Amino acid sequence: MPAKDVYHNVVRTALEKDGWLITDDPFKLKCGTKDLYIDLGAQKLIAAEKGQQKIAVEIKSFLSPSPVTDLENALGQFILYYDILEEQGSDRILYLAIPQRTYTEIFTEPIGKILLKKNRLRLLIFDQKQEGIVQWIP
Amino acid sequence: MPAKDVYHNVVRTALEKDGWLITDDPFKLKCGTKDLYIDLGAQKLIAAEKGQQKIAVEIKSFLSPSPVTDLENALGQFILYYDILEEQGSDRILYLAIPQRTYTEIFTEPIGKILLKKNRLRLLIFDQKQEGIVQWIP
Numbered sequence: 001m002p003a004k005d006v007y008h009n010v011v012r013t014a015l016e017k018d019g020w021l022i023t024d025d026p027f028k029l030k031c032g033t034k035d036l037y038i039d040l041g042a043q044k045l046i047a048a049e050k051g052q053q054k055i056a057v058e059i060k061s062f063l064s065p066s067p068v069t070d071l072e073n074a075l076g077q078f079i080l081y082y083d084i085l086e087e088q089g090s091d092r093i094l095y096l097a098i099p100q101r102t103y104t105e106i107f108t109e110p111i112g113k114i115l116l117k118k119n120r121l122r123l124l125i126f127d128q129k130q131e132g133i134v135q136w137i138p
Numbered sequence: 139m140p141a142k143d144v145y146h147n148v149v150r151t152a153l154e155k156d157g158w159l160i161t162d163d164p165f166k167l168k169c170g171t172k173d174l175y176i177d178l179g180a181q182k183l184i185a186a187e188k189g190q191q192k193i194a195v196e197i198k199s200f201l202s203p204s205p206v207t208d209l210e211n212a213l214g215q216f217i218l219y220y221d222i223l224e225e226q227g228s229d230r231i232l233y234l235a236i237p238q239r240t241y242t243e244i245f246t247e248p249i250g251k252i253l254l255k256k257n258r259l260r261l262l263i264f265d266q267k268q269e270g271i272v273q274w275i276p
Contacts, residue, residue, distance in 0.1 A: 031248050031249045031252070032247050032248030032249055033247065034206055034247070034248075034249050036206065068172055068174065068218075071214070071218065072211060072214035072215045072218050073210060073211050073214055074214065075213075075214035075217055075218060076209070076210035076211055076212065076213035076214025076215070076216075076217070077210045077214070078214075079213055079214070079217060079258065080206075080209065080210050080213060080249070080253070083252050083253060083256055083258070084249070084252060087252050109170050109171065109172070110169050110170030110172075111169045111170055111172050111218070111222070114169070114221050114222060114225050115218070115221060118221055120217065120221070
């Protein structure tokens, strides 16, 4: 299993504060002979008659010296997981969890805006100091 | 500028043997304040009346201990470049150049097949010993 992201427990706590039940840590995904691990699986009761909402969350701290490389790596991981979940008929919605600083640095700039415009990513923006969720961009 | 891939010159030679004129090494892409560099830009005369075909080629050797991580990183880079080229109205077709060994190890397995089925990538498969192009998967 890969090493946990530096903000793993921050995001876990933020989701719990928001009423999510962590069901998988990590969430294992099998594809042929390959095992992949998404950081967290969680679920939440939306309304009794609507049942559970299920998510999978991949956490990226964007702490390397190159935010563009971090963006490329996060994007590739997200799309691979997304395609495998879809191929397997999963009802789990995938989110990329990023700190608020990264949202400002990357996703308010043209390079990140292009990806949001093309609906390449779903974002969960968190505040690492407050350990809380700031915004969902579905 | 990023370091050149270990197979940079192999792919350059393979393209030249196939009748391509290398026009950019690297091919620079500007997006807002960020500069990105795709490994090669090339063009070829298709037929006098049809004009030039233009490509951009990103080369990935897949030599890290984790081929899945290599795949994720290559995929993210490809999609980011693809989206920027499209956004800027470029007529350049983007390819990911990979060695034949990687095609066999990754793209004949479910994890790579899913990506090809969803048309996430265009591949240029090369033989690093012969320094030749084996196959284009558009």
